[in-house]
Amino acid sequence: MEIDYIALFVKDVYRSYRFYRDVLQFSFTKEIEDGGVEGKSGQITIGLYEESWYEKLFHRCLTDQDRSVIFALTIADLDRFYSHLLAQKVTILQPPTIMPWGQRLCFFADPDGYIWEGTSLVNPKT
Structure with a gap:
């Protein structure tokens, strides 16, 4: 079993589409239709859907608690990626920091407040 879809x-699906395409460089092969669009990053497909789809599927309104998840990206050059985030005026939650366990990472948010972690490939303590 493996995760292959999020x-x-x-x-605003158009705003999110631009963020995931232009900032995180997900690839999209189709245009937005029926309030949704799907893109890829590696083997993961991400579906971006207007909040109204949540209500149709689960028969209740989406709450902030429903967004309580962190997604992680492994980045070859974390400093370059962080500069890219700043240039795109992305909401930064924490700049690149070496954590007590030795991992170097940063946190940022997408336009809807979903939290993303950028982590470097290199462990600075090795």
Whole structure:
């Protein structure tokens, strides 16, 4: 078993599409239709859907608690990636920091407040 699909329910699918395409460089092969669009990063497909889809599927309104998850990206050059985030005016939650366990990472948020972690390939303590 492996994770191969993530669905995010967003306030503005066009804004999220631009963020995931332009900032995180996910690849999209189709245009937005019916309030949704799917893109890829490696083997993971991400679906971006208007919040109204959440209500149709689960018969209740989406709450902030429903967004309580952290996604992680492994980045070859964390400093370059962080500069890219700053240039794109992304909401930074924590700049690149070496954690007590030796991992170097940063945290940022997408336009709907979903939290993303960028982590470097290199462990600075090795």
